[in-house]
Amino acid sequence: MITALVSKKGGVGKTTTCVNLAAALAGIGKKVLVVDLDSQASASLSLGVPRERLAPSIADVLLHDMPVGEAIRPTRTGGLDILPASSDLTSFDVVMASRSGKELLLGSRLRPAASFYDFILVDCPSSLSLLPINALVAADNFVLPVVPQYLALEGVRNLLPTTQRLYERFGKRTDLLGIVLTIVDYRTRTNRHNIDLIREQFGNAVYAIEIRTNIRLAEAPAEGMTIFEYDSHCAGAKAYRLLAAETLIRASQLRRNSAARAEAV
Numbered sequence: 065m066i067t068a069l070v071s072k073k074g075g076v077g078k079t080t081t082c083v084n085l086a087a088a089l090a091g092i093g094k095k096v097l098v099v100d101l102d103s104q105a106s107a108s109l110s111l112g113v114p115r116e117r118l119a120p121s122i123a124d125v126l127l128h129d130m131p132v133g134e135a136i137r138p139t140r141t142g143g144l145d146i147l148p149a150s151s152d153l154t155s156f157d158v159v160m161a162s163r164s165g166k167e168l169l170l171g172s173r174l175r176p177a178a179s180f181y182d183f184i185l186v187d188c189p190s191s192l193s194l195l196p197i198n199a200l201v202a203a204d205n206f207v208l209p210v211v212p213q214y215l216a217l218e219g220v221r222n223l224l225p226t227t228q229r230l231y232e233r234f235g236k237r238t239d240l241l242g243i244v245l246t247i248v249d250y251r252t253r254t255n256r257h258n259i260d261l262i263r264e265q266f267g268n269a270v271y272a273i274e275i276r277t278n279i280r281l282a283e284a285p286a287e288g289m290t291i292f293e294y295d296s297h298c299a300g301a302k303a304y305r306l307l308a309a310e311t312l313i314r315a316s317q318l319r320r321n322s323a324a325r326a327e328a329v
């Protein structure tokens with residue numbers, strides 16, 4: 065199953081959620097691959113890849129036809145592999161501008177790896193440019209992290225029409241696995257108010273578990289560690305373990321729904 069972590073807005077916890085959800089899933093015995101699509105390589109660095117060893121990266125796979133297996137490597141976490149990003153990705157939009165099928169490239173390049181993993185999580189840059197579009201087309205579903213602040217709902221409203229358009233164009237559904245409320249601070253009244261609004265409007269599409277503000281989650285990436293390596297007993301680690309458990313349930317619900325749809329056709 066391929067899951068894209070997307071949002072047009074930056075700083076909403078996409079990378080933090082990608083890395084720590086991946087590590088939590090690996091911790092319960094799943095085979096997991098993180099694909100880093102952000103030229104800043106935050107997910108790669110957070111998973112302990114040294115900056116000078118980012119190559120070979122997803123840029124080589126997408127731009128220079130390198131077989132995907134040659135760029136994937138293990139992390140310190142058992143069962144968790146990384147396909148790193150590098151700054152070369154910044155040229156992707158320009159190089160691909162006039163190519164036909166440019167939205168389908170990631171999906172076709174990942175295909176040989178897909179059967180080795182239970183979960184492939186794709187960390188996207190904060191935009192809806194060609195790389196996140198590739199991720200959405202390649203993915204079975206997507207996770208949308210939202211910080212319950214002012215204008216939080218705008219991010220959700222942007223994305224849902226985009227996935228609908230992609231469905232109309234490429235004929236492949238990308239389901240919403242769930243909206244994850246992140247960097248939640250219950251002490252502020254706006255946070256609480258916005259959480260109520262988001263839950264009211266999106267109902268079951270919103271994960272039950274909320275990821276609260278936790279300083280350990282902000283500290284771990286600088287050490288190149290997942291939250292479980294950095295402080296496996298902190299509140300952030302517990303939250304991401306619960307998020308992984310809920311992800312398993314939500315993923316099997318989506319699989320049941322799509323099997324039912326296929327039967328109905």
Ligand SMILES: Nc1ncnc2c1ncn2[C@@H]1O[C@H](COP(=O)(O)OP(=O)(O)O)[C@@H](O)[C@H]1O
Pocket residue numbers: 073074075076077078079080081106190246247248275276277278279281282283285300
């Ligand atoms: N639950 C959290 N508590 C505290 N800080 C967080 C939390 N989640 C993310 N952060 C911090 O917020 C910033 C943005 O998170 P990040 O995952 O990089 O977002 P994005 O990938 O969407 O841009 C980072 O500095 C990260 O360490």
Ligand SMILES: [Mg+2]
Pocket residue numbers: 078079080102106188189
């Ligand atoms: Mg990020």
